[in-house]
Amino acid sequence: MDPNALSLDTLLGPWRVVRFQGQGSYGAVYRVEREAPTGDGPFALKLALHPLDPRFEREGELLSRIRHPHVPRLLDRGWRVLSGGVPFPYLVMEWVEGTPLYAWAAQQERTSRQVCQLLAQVARALEATHAVEGVHRDVKGDNVLVRQDGSAVLTDLGSGCYRGAETLTHQFPPPGTPQYQSPECQRFQWEARHLPRARYEAQPADDVYALGVTAYRLVVGKYPPECVAMKQTEEGFQFVPVEPVAPERQVRLSPELAALIRQMLSDEPSFRGSAAEVAQALEHAAKRSGPWADQPIRPVSEPVPDGMARVSKDAESPVDESPPPVSVPVSEGPEHRLRSLRSERTAVRGLMAAASVCLLLGGVWWMESQVAWETYPGESESLGGLTDAGPLNAASEVASQSEQNTVNLDVPQKPFPGQGLPPCEKHEVEINKGCWVRSADKTPPCGIRSYAWRNSCYSPILQLGRPPSSVQP
Structure with a gap:
């Protein structure tokens, strides 16, 4: 027509x-x-x-x-x-009178607090969509309108679906925009490329990942690197981990927002959290972040604005120095909820900032309406007090690399999702029903990329292997 x-x-x-x-x-x-x-x-x-x-x-x-x-x-x-x-x-x-999200960002300087507020509203819209067993399947900045009052509206559900709906797409690629597709969606397309009847069933975690891509592009101005990669081996093509580029390496933004963006872009769907959990985390960050959350998001190459002073965590008094660019390492660990954190409090006493908590332990989500943003050594013997007090301001305290090296995480009691299981290869070690490889030149504390076991450091073996010869449609 x-x-x-x-x-x-x-x-x-x-x-x-x-x-x-x-x-x-x-x-x-x-x-x-x-x-x-x-x-x-x-x-x-x-x-x-x-x-x-x-x-x-x-x-x-x-x-x-x-x-x-x-x-x-x-x-x-x-x-x-x-x-x-x-x-x-x-x-x-x-009728929604508004400006597309990316165009809105190009027209004005935006702060971490503004971005948290807008993304929280989009996450709440996704929460409502998922609550009726629906998925949007095309979350991106072009489908988010920012009203004149600063509120966001998630639009264009033309690619959306819901449980029990008729199947309309019978071939690859699945609905949506390729740059926003989750790692699991991309892997499925590769594994099922020879199966004409195979169909990818989008899940709420796909929408959360797409929201992470949207957030990354909103603050950095470009898409994050490819989320999956493959290499050719004697046994065929294998998926290999891709080193993510943290947004704070590109731009200055609050540690809380940086941590949440990385969390939404996690390769493991369960680590991303639900849309409701993401929304609550963003709302807490918008409400509780420190003064750096009100500074414009700018490239790290630009000088720190004059007059920006770090706040002392002891006396709430200005310190005559500007905070350095945020630099928080990307976690490779599992998801730990607050219940497990309380029972393993020794693993987090060395954490110095909110982003460190979220990332070093694979993502802490506000599962019980509060989150411990930071734990300083000697200040708290348990997370219970921090949870009762609510999130603390971590924007002015970022852990240095030397401080991160003091962190010591014990091997968990059960394997991670996707970890190799026994029988293990000759060079691997079976620990708590999972396969690990020992770091021969390293002893505890093991830092953020390995785990302690009997006075040695180990890294989990990921179960990659050859793509299966058949996939359930």
Whole structure:
């Protein structure tokens, strides 16, 4: 259908076309008003470009299930019969006046606190979508509008799906934008490349990963590096870990925001946290971060702004020096929830900052409405007191590399997700039912990249191997 086929004043049910707004791959958007003015307009009418397009039925059904201030509200759906008697489906939603997220960022300087607030609202929209057993499948800055009041709206659920919905895509690639696809989605496409009936089932963790990519591009100005890589071996192609480039190596931003971006981009889906957990973490960061969260996000190559003084954690008094650029190492450890942290308090006494807690232990999430952002040696004997007191300000205290080397994490009681299991190879050691390799020249404390066992340091063996010859569709 020609998107300009609807002229001004055309009626579709009670909706009168005011102007043509634009078009995408599957639909054209018009600004409309009610035929009988009620003073509550304008509205957005999305008309299919293809007759009987089932995507519109699915998008309308998903929107009808969601009631959230950061998701457009569905008002009506119906059919427009054009010449020849061919029906084209349409949807009517509330009109969202706003600027796409990346364009908004290009127009003004943004701070870590502003970014946390906006991303928290998008995460809440995803929480509402996942609560009705739906997935967005195309989370990106182009589909987030920033209103004039600074609030964010997650739009364009045309690629969305929900449990029980009809399958519309029967071939690769799956719906969505390639740069935002999760590692597990990319691996599936490789492993099932020869299986025409294989279909990737998107999960909420895919939306969270896409939100992490959105956050990274929002603060850095470009996409993060490729999340998966492969190398050719004698046994065929194998997946290999990719060293992530932390956003704080590119730009100055608050440690809390940097840690959460890395967490959302975790290779292991369970480490990312749910959309609700991410939203709560971002809200805490927006509320509790220190003064550095109000500074513009700028490249690390630029000088520190004059007058920025670090705050003493003891006396709340300014210290006559500017804080260095944030530099927090990327964790390779497992996810530890607050319950396990309380029982392993010796493993975190050496942590000096919020980002260190989140990353050294593989991601601490606000699972019980509070999070311990930082633990200073000698200040607390357990995380219980910190949890009761709420998150602390860690923006002005970043652990140095020498301090990180004092951290000593014990080998966990069970293998990590994806870790190699016995029988182990000759050069490997079986510990607590998992396969490990010993760091021959290293003794505890082992730092952040290995784990202590009987006065030696070990690293887990990842179970990569050859892609399977068959994949369940």
